[in-house]
Structure formats: C-alpha cells, structure tokens
Amino acid sequence: MTGPAQVGGLGGAGRHAPAAGPVHTGRLRRWAAEVGLGARLALTGGREGLLRTALTAIGVGLGVAVLLLSVSVPAMLDARSSRTAARDDDRYGSDKITPGDTTVLTLNISTSYRGRSVRGRLVRPDGAHPVLPPGVRSLPAPGTMLVSPALRDLLASGDGALLRDRMPGTVGGTIGKAGLSGPNELVYYAVRSDLAFGQPQVQRIDGYGSRSPHEPLDPFLLMLVIVIFVVLLMPVAMFVAAATRFGSEQRDRRLAAVRLVGADGGMTRRIAAGEAVVSATLGLLVGGVIFLVCRPFVEFFEIAQLSVYGTDLRPPLPLLALLIVSVPLAALAMSLVALRRVVVEPLGVVRRATARTHRRLWWRLLTPLAGGALLAPLAGSHGEFNLWQAVGGVSLVLLGVALLLPWVFDRVVGRLGAGGGLSWQMAVRRLQLSGGSSVRAVGAIAVAAAGTIALQMLFSAADAAYTKDARLDPAQAQAFTVVEVSALATATDGAALDAKLRTGGVTSVSTFRRDAAHFGEDGYVTMWVGDCAVLRELAELDRCADGDVFVLDQPDLAGQTVIMGDSGPDVERPHAEWTVPATARPAKALPGPYGEPTGVLVTTGAAPPAEPSPTFVSYVHLAPGDEDAPERLLNAAMAISPTMDVTIRRAQVRDSTFASIRRGLFAGSAVTLLLVGLSLLVGTLEQLRERRRTLAALVAFGARRSTMGWSILWQTLVPVVLGLLLAAALGLGLGALLLATVDVPFHADVSGIAIVCGIAAGVVLLVTTASLPALWRLMRPDGLRFE
Known part of the structure; x- marks a missing residue:
C-alpha cells in the first residue's frame, strides 16, 4: 500500500506550502514525484501492470524497429551507390x-x-x-x-x-x-x-570510379518515390501512437483508485504521463534491440532482387535523435489527449457509460481539404513541383483518413440495430460501448489502403509510359545476336556462326553480314548481305534470286556509288567502292530487334568483298516451351566471342529505374503489411486480456465458444470495412490529384482497389485466427480469478 500513501502525502504537501517561492519549487518537486510514481506503477504495478507495460513496449518496439529500418534506407542506398560508383x-x-x-x-x-x-x-x-x-x-x-x-x-x-x-x-x-x-x-x-x-x-x-554526373530522377518517378515513402511510413507512425494506448481501460481503473485516496485530476494526468513515457522509452529500447538483432539477418534475404549488407542499415544521427525524442513525446501527447475524453472519478470511469459524445466533423474535414489545397496548385506542372509541398499534401490527405474514421465509425455503429445473431449483437454492443481501440488499430490499415490505392493509380498510369509492348510475332525470331569478328572470335564467317549457334532449343538460325557504307558528303547506308532465305527475315520480297539487290527505304540509292566501311580522319585503312545496281528493286522492311531495318539488301552473288572485321547479325528461332533455350544460346554466344551481343525478345520491356522503384514498393509493402498484421494481433490480444473475466463469465453462464469467436471476428471486421470504404474514397481523390500533378488523365484501377481490399480482409481473417488460441485460454473458468 506504499503507492496510495505516497499519493495522499503528495496531494497534501502541495496544498499547504507556506510561501510563493517554496510553492513554486515544491510544485515542481511534487509534479516530478507524481510523474515518477506513474513510472513506478508501470514497472512495479503487479503482474497486470507489467503485462500491460510489456505489451506496450512490444507494440512500440515493433514500430520503432520498422521506423529505424525506414530511416536507414537513404544510408543504405548511398552505401550501395558508393560501392557501385567506386568500381565503375x-x-x-x-x-x-x-x-x-x-x-x-x-x-x-x-x-x-x-x-x-x-x-x-x-x-x-x-x-x-x-x-x-x-x-x-x-x-x-x-x-x-x-x-x-x-x-x-x-x-x-x-x-x-x-x-x-x-x-x-x-x-x-x-x-x-x-x-x-x-x-x-x-x-x-x-x-x-x-x-x-x-x-x-x-x-x-587507369583507375576505377565513376566520373559521370548523377542523373536526376524523372519527375513522374520522383512523385512515385515521394508517395511510396509517405504511404509506407504513416501507418507505422500511427501504429506506434496507437501502441502507447494499449491497456488504457486498466490504466483508467487504476487512476480511479488513485483518485479515491486523494489525488486530483491534474495529478492523475501526470501519473498517466509518467507511465506512458516509461512504456514508450522501453519500447524504444525494445525496438533498438530488435533492429540490432535482425540487422545482420537481412543479408540472407532478397526481396524483389534487392539485397543489402547489414552494416548498410545505419540510421542517420539527426533522424535517430528525432525518433528518440518524438516517440516518448507522442506517447505523452496521446495519453493526455485520451484522458480528455475520460472522466476519472474516485468511484469509477465515466467512459464506461452508454452515453457517447458526438464527434465534430468540421475540423476533421480541414485536414484532407488542406492536403488537397496543397496538391491542387501542382496540377499540370509536369513534375516541376515543390518537394515539401507534395509531401505535405499527401501526408495531410492520408492523415484525414485516420481523423475521419472515428466520426464515420460513430455514425454507422451507433445506428446499428440489435437484430442478427447473438455473436453479431455482442459485437455491436461492444463496439458501441468501447470501439475506440478497434478504430485506432484499424486506422493504420485504412491509411495504408488509401495510399496504396493512390499508388495503384499512379503505377497503372506509369505502366503505359514506362512499359513497352514488344508486339511479338510467333513467326519472327525470338532472339538476335550481333558480333564483330576479331581475334577474340572463334567463328569468322556466317556459316561457322550458324553452326555454333545451333544449340539445344534452337530451331533455326538466319545469319547475314551487316556492312556500313557512305555516299555523298553526309549520306550513310547500311548493307545487309545474305542469301534469299536469310533476307526474307528482313523484308517482304516478291521474288529473289542470287545476284538481286533490294532497296528498303531510299529508292534514290539505285545507281549510287558508295564507299564501304567507316570513314573519318582517324580511319587509315583504304576503302573499297561499290555501286548499287540501277536494277535494285524496292522492298518493304519487316520489324526487327531495333525497329525496321533500313538501307540495301544484297544477295551474296552481288555483294562487295567483306571488310577485314565484318559484323554478323543472326536471327535465332527458339523452341517454344523450352525455358532453358535462352541460357544455352547465351552459352553458345560466349563460346563464339565474349563481345557477342545477345537480345532475347520479351513480351514487355520495362524501364529499369521504374522496375527498381516497383520492386522497392513491393519490399516496403511486405514489411508494412507484416507490421499492420502484428499490430492488429497485439491490439486484439490486448483487448481480449482486458475482457478475460467478462469472457470467462459468459462461458460460465452457457455462451458457446464459437459464438465468442464469431463475435471477435465481427468486432474486427466492421471497423475494417468502414475503414476500407473511407480509404477507397480518399484514395481515389488523392490518386486523381497526383495524376493531375504529372498531367495524366484520371483512371480508376478497379482491379487494384479490389486487390488492396482483399489483402486487408485477408489480414483480418489471419489475425482473428491467430487470436483464437488466446481466446479459448481466456474463457477457461480460472479467468474468473481476481487479484
């Protein structure tokens, strides 16, 4: 009973201070003692107090670990870039x-x-x-x-x-x-x-190291990166804030006991502040330990073709200091804000009554409207935007999801009737009485869903700009090789190349010589030399015989005299002249690996002599369904010459930077989704622990375990559905603003929205399933015990 005695003493000492100076000093000492009392209650408040503190520390620690990982991303990317630049x-x-x-x-x-x-x-x-x-x-x-x-x-x-x-x-x-x-x-x-x-x-x-300037990101890709970071970090920050309020009902009952022995309202707030700061500080330590323990293991994982060294994950000192200061302050603020909605009296907590205070809507609308006001002037700027203005606008719109969700929850849940099955009635009644904890846990999911919907719209628009359809024709070659004959090559003519390229999985090879020629002052022409069967890979030929010549796109070349080979002041070897026959016929080019070929098609009987180091191009047809055929072709090409270039045609070709950003999004989304699932699980377990005696009593009076399980599912599912509906609305609005910023027409990715909602619903089902063992255990008769 030491704690209540101290409470009474502290309250009395503050009321009988004799003078103004001593009063001020005594007040500070008393406040410090009251905060210290809250800290001691968090650490020595019995098994229940320790369990609540542990849950809060674990919840905050998980969020802090992810935040440490997130703020380490710039250092990680800099370390990777430095090593790749150093070996360039x-x-x-x-x-x-x-x-x-x-x-x-x-x-x-x-x-x-x-x-x-x-x-x-x-x-x-x-x-x-x-x-x-x-x-x-x-x-x-x-x-x-x-x-x-x-x-x-x-x-x-x-x-x-x-x-x-x-x-x-x-x-x-x-x-x-x-x-x-x-x-x-x-x-x-x-x-x-x-x-x-x-x-x-x-x-x-004469040395290694990059000497070329760094190219800035494309404005569209820069917008993607900004939105990705905001979308991934905001749910984590919200989860950390929600974790500081784990066990709030038990804390309020304990504060009511403190009021019973003489504490006033201000003292209870300071005690609660001390308890929250201690729990958050422990969470910082837990998060730091999790980060340090898990950091070496990142080397064993590769997410979306991205691997890093553990030592690359180094949070910058300014951001680390900001995190260390902000988490306890956030816990303190959340604790004080929560107490404003609760009247802690000596005989109980008024929050547990059925009367509810209607939340006001007007100030909650200001946040998303302010975010839209920041983003609206950026419309049509083609990416020439202020970075912080874009970050602020996206953050405010997403924050609006979290602020509007409690209002929507109150309006909808408050109107739900008493109909339906017993499990539904129990869930609705529980949500109506104390659904705040459920809303806080779902807020992170709603924010993540809204941001992901906006990202889906951006990526759908970006796919058209950064992904090219190769328009593959099954009749055309699936691979192309180019090699310039040199001392490094083991094949010096087309026949030898054909033989060496015919490996397993290759059905046919068409090889032709590619010569460069010049005419006039600035004229340039490409000559393709091969037999008729080979030349039909390049163009539509009405008829062909050895000795024929075809002009693809320059009919005025007929009768022109061209100079074979490269030309210029640095070229010392003599060049042969060759005249394009006046009988050369026009032909229509077919699409090739680099577009439609241009120049002159020459059959072997009419071709000029080859250059000392000719270039050969091969069209290679691969057996359909043989996944290793491209690998065997690459092996054959390396055996011919290490300088042979091999192009495997793909159905789609994506910009490498865009693909890297997309892989980074998938990696970050996986981590955020894991954290959101863990947050829901920890929050659900904390709510079950708070209600263990109620659950045990219901089972003792005949309630079925299955009924209780369905009730837990409804209590989790209803806030999630409301959050996803709100997230879809604001996510579409945010996506429209972002598309206008990069001057892209509005397009709603319905399938992407459905996938996001399906993933969120799947997380809810997994969390509910994972909480069932704890639910069965808490419903045992020994749950009626009270200490």
Whole structure:
C-alpha cells in the first residue's frame, strides 16, 4: 500500500506550502514525484501492470524497429551507390589514356541467368602493377576467376549447371564486400591475355570510379518515390501512437483508485504521463534491440532482387535523435489527449457509460481539404513541383483518413440495430460501448489502403509510359545476336556462326553480314548481305534470286556509288567502292530487334568483298516451351566471342529505374503489411486480456465458444470495412490529384482497389485466427480469478 500513501502525502504537501517561492519549487518537486510514481506503477504495478507495460513496449518496439529500418534506407542506398560508383570502369575517351605500368584493358561481358543479372569483366594488365577494382587484392591467375560469394554458391549448386558452361574459368577466389552492391550480387573478374586495344568494346582504364554526373530522377518517378515513402511510413507512425494506448481501460481503473485516496485530476494526468513515457522509452529500447538483432539477418534475404549488407542499415544521427525524442513525446501527447475524453472519478470511469459524445466533423474535414489545397496548385506542372509541398499534401490527405474514421465509425455503429445473431449483437454492443481501440488499430490499415490505392493509380498510369509492348510475332525470331569478328572470335564467317549457334532449343538460325557504307558528303547506308532465305527475315520480297539487290527505304540509292566501311580522319585503312545496281528493286522492311531495318539488301552473288572485321547479325528461332533455350544460346554466344551481343525478345520491356522503384514498393509493402498484421494481433490480444473475466463469465453462464469467436471476428471486421470504404474514397481523390500533378488523365484501377481490399480482409481473417488460441485460454473458468 506504499503507492496510495505516497499519493495522499503528495496531494497534501502541495496544498499547504507556506510561501510563493517554496510553492513554486515544491510544485515542481511534487509534479516530478507524481510523474515518477506513474513510472513506478508501470514497472512495479503487479503482474497486470507489467503485462500491460510489456505489451506496450512490444507494440512500440515493433514500430520503432520498422521506423529505424525506414530511416536507414537513404544510408543504405548511398552505401550501395558508393560501392557501385567506386568500381565503375566505363570510360569515354579511353583511347587518350597512355599504356603504363598501372593501366588495364577491360571488357564488359555482363550477362543474365534466369532473370538475374551477372556482372562480368575480362581484364589484361598493361604493366606489373595494375590498378585493382574495389574488393580485389590481386588479379586471378590465368584460367581462374574471382567471384562474389553468391556467384560461388550458385556455381557450386545444381541450379548453376548451365551458368558454369558460360564462365571463362574456374573459381580461384572471392571478391570482397567493397566490390559488391549487395551480398546476393553475381559478379566475377577473369584475366584474358589476348585482349588488345582496338578490339570491339575493349577499353583502357587507369583507375576505377565513376566520373559521370548523377542523373536526376524523372519527375513522374520522383512523385512515385515521394508517395511510396509517405504511404509506407504513416501507418507505422500511427501504429506506434496507437501502441502507447494499449491497456488504457486498466490504466483508467487504476487512476480511479488513485483518485479515491486523494489525488486530483491534474495529478492523475501526470501519473498517466509518467507511465506512458516509461512504456514508450522501453519500447524504444525494445525496438533498438530488435533492429540490432535482425540487422545482420537481412543479408540472407532478397526481396524483389534487392539485397543489402547489414552494416548498410545505419540510421542517420539527426533522424535517430528525432525518433528518440518524438516517440516518448507522442506517447505523452496521446495519453493526455485520451484522458480528455475520460472522466476519472474516485468511484469509477465515466467512459464506461452508454452515453457517447458526438464527434465534430468540421475540423476533421480541414485536414484532407488542406492536403488537397496543397496538391491542387501542382496540377499540370509536369513534375516541376515543390518537394515539401507534395509531401505535405499527401501526408495531410492520408492523415484525414485516420481523423475521419472515428466520426464515420460513430455514425454507422451507433445506428446499428440489435437484430442478427447473438455473436453479431455482442459485437455491436461492444463496439458501441468501447470501439475506440478497434478504430485506432484499424486506422493504420485504412491509411495504408488509401495510399496504396493512390499508388495503384499512379503505377497503372506509369505502366503505359514506362512499359513497352514488344508486339511479338510467333513467326519472327525470338532472339538476335550481333558480333564483330576479331581475334577474340572463334567463328569468322556466317556459316561457322550458324553452326555454333545451333544449340539445344534452337530451331533455326538466319545469319547475314551487316556492312556500313557512305555516299555523298553526309549520306550513310547500311548493307545487309545474305542469301534469299536469310533476307526474307528482313523484308517482304516478291521474288529473289542470287545476284538481286533490294532497296528498303531510299529508292534514290539505285545507281549510287558508295564507299564501304567507316570513314573519318582517324580511319587509315583504304576503302573499297561499290555501286548499287540501277536494277535494285524496292522492298518493304519487316520489324526487327531495333525497329525496321533500313538501307540495301544484297544477295551474296552481288555483294562487295567483306571488310577485314565484318559484323554478323543472326536471327535465332527458339523452341517454344523450352525455358532453358535462352541460357544455352547465351552459352553458345560466349563460346563464339565474349563481345557477342545477345537480345532475347520479351513480351514487355520495362524501364529499369521504374522496375527498381516497383520492386522497392513491393519490399516496403511486405514489411508494412507484416507490421499492420502484428499490430492488429497485439491490439486484439490486448483487448481480449482486458475482457478475460467478462469472457470467462459468459462461458460460465452457457455462451458457446464459437459464438465468442464469431463475435471477435465481427468486432474486427466492421471497423475494417468502414475503414476500407473511407480509404477507397480518399484514395481515389488523392490518386486523381497526383495524376493531375504529372498531367495524366484520371483512371480508376478497379482491379487494384479490389486487390488492396482483399489483402486487408485477408489480414483480418489471419489475425482473428491467430487470436483464437488466446481466446479459448481466456474463457477457461480460472479467468474468473481476481487479484
């Protein structure tokens, strides 16, 4: 009984202070003591008090851990960008670099394997002390290669069997962390002694590191990034605020007991503030521990082809300090705001009465209207917007969802009748008496759903702009290869290329020579040389015989004399002249890998002699249904020449930056959805624990367990349905404003909205199912015990 004695003493001491100065000092001391009493009650308030504090700390801790992860994203991206920039070896003007003891010849031989990028480099040092890429201590021995740990593991597994045939050597060592963007990146370096400057795509470098300026994001993509961050972080922040109010009913009953021994209203608020700050502070510690414990394990996961090192997750100190200060302050504010709606008297808590105070609507509408007012001037700006204005507008509209939901809940639930089954009646009555905790838990879902609906509308609009339909024709080739013959190539003519490209899964190959020619002062023409069967891959030919010549898009070329090969002041070799026959016939070009070909089609009987280093293009038809046919084709191409370019035609081609942002959204959505589900589960368990004696009493009087389970489901489902309806309305409005900002016509993604609502409903069902074991346990007869 030490606590009540202290309460009475503190209350009496404050009322009998003798002088103004001592009164002020005594008041501060008394307030500090009262706050300290609340802190002690949170830590020493018996099993129930400790359980409530633990639930609050866990709830706040989960949110804090996600917030720490979120604020670490910029540092994570900077770390990845710094490592990739430090190893960059793309050099323009490399012909001006003089060979020396430290210079290196390098050839980019990057490829892909079953949808994953594989970064590869062939190098040859010019001297004894070559510059080394980050993460590499010394160049590998001939016949071996340095690989990333992820590539080493892939090559050693059964899944990497096809990729092993493409590698230029055996594994001779691993690349360090400094040379990799992430732990799951596939990278390798190998030495090739026959590299020479002047060979196709071979560059000379004197150091590693990016020298090109960073290109800013496209305005549309920048808007996507802004909305994604706001949408993902707001539900987390709301959950943290809601977690600080776990067990509020038990706290109010305890405060009523404190009033009974002499405390006034101000003292109860200060006691509640101390309890809330302690719980939030413990939540900060729990969140920090969760973050530190889980951080090393992120290296074992890859979400949407994104992998990071644990050490990359470093919250910036300013944001970390802001988080440490804001969470306890938010807990304090939420506690005081909650007490304003509750009258704690010595004999009970007035909130438990049936009378309800009608919430006012006008000030709740101001928030989304203010957000719309911020976003409206940005309409038609084509992305030339103020960043903070866009963030503020999106945040206010989403915050309006959380503010309007309690008003909508009161209006709808208050009018629900007493009809329906027993489980429905119990759920409605519970929601009418104390549905605030349910609304707070669902608020995060509603905000996430509204933001996701707006994002779905943006992504639907972006798909048209950043995704191109390849318009594949089954009769056309599914793959194309281009290679310039050099000392690196094992095939020097079309027949040899055809033979080497005919691997498993390849049904036919059409190879033709591509020559460059010039005429007049600035005229340029491409010449395609092959037999008639091959040339029919490029154009519609009415008839064809060896010796024929066809003009695709320039009929005035007939009779023109052209100069074969490249021309310019740096070209020293002589060039042959060739005259396009006056009998050349026009032909209609067919779509190819880079659009419709242009220039002149020449059969082999009429073609001029080939250049010393001719370029060959092959159209490759792949067997339908053979998923590994593209991989075997890439293996064959690497065996022909490491400089051979292979293009596999896809049904759709997406912009790489847009695809990266989309993958980032999926990764963030997965984390947010997990947190929302956990928040609902913790909130449901906390409500069940508060009502354990009531539940046990109902079962003792004959209520069925199934009836109680359905009642819990209705209590969770009704707020979720109301929240989703409100989220759909404001989400559509926010999406319309955002589309107007980037000057895109309004389009409602009905299927996307349905998917979002379905996922939210699925989360509710999973949470209800997960809470059933606790419900069965709380309904046992020993739940009637009271301490």
